[in-house]
Amino acid sequence: MARIAGVTLPNQKPVRIALTAIHGIGRSIAESMLDRASINPGKRMQDLTEPELAQIREMIEKEYTVEGELRMRVTQNIKRLREIGTYRGDRHARRLPVRGQRTKTNARTRRGKRVNVGSGRKPATAKT
Numbered sequence: 001m002a003r004i005a006g007v008t009l010p011n012q013k014p015v016r017i018a019l020t021a022i023h024g025i026g027r028s029i030a031e032s033m034l035d036r037a038s039i040n041p042g043k044r045m046q047d048l049t050e051p052e053l054a055q056i057r058e059m060i061e062k063e064y065t066v067e068g069e070l071r072m073r074v075t076q077n078i079k080r081l082r083e084i085g086t087y088r089g090d091r092h093a094r095r096l097p098v099r100g101q102r103t104k105t106n107a108r109t110r111r112g113k114r115v116n117v118g119s120g121r122k123p124a125t126a127k128t
Helices: 014-021 025-038 050-063 067-083 087-093
Strands: none
Touching: 014 025, 050 067, 067 087
């Protein structure tokens, strides 16, 4: 099994798919990287030679921010937004959608499980 950027990549998957297991590398980056390295994207991870793996490893280290460093940068950016009091920072702090989506309906992923609110009426009292 190949390890790149601290991530063990799945052997049975094609290289272009396996590289997406690294946080910060998606399909398009993986495919462009393989194109520049002249590696067949359909080739399985287990079939890569050591020089090819080294070439991929080197490209990722030099050109991309991935894994822990990327997660840390994102967290710092969100923290900065919260500290300077921006609207986006406030939305992050309240765990609500940040990019202008509606919340009256939808947004269940961010808002959590539905909470039913009762009608608020009082129980009937006996008339005298």
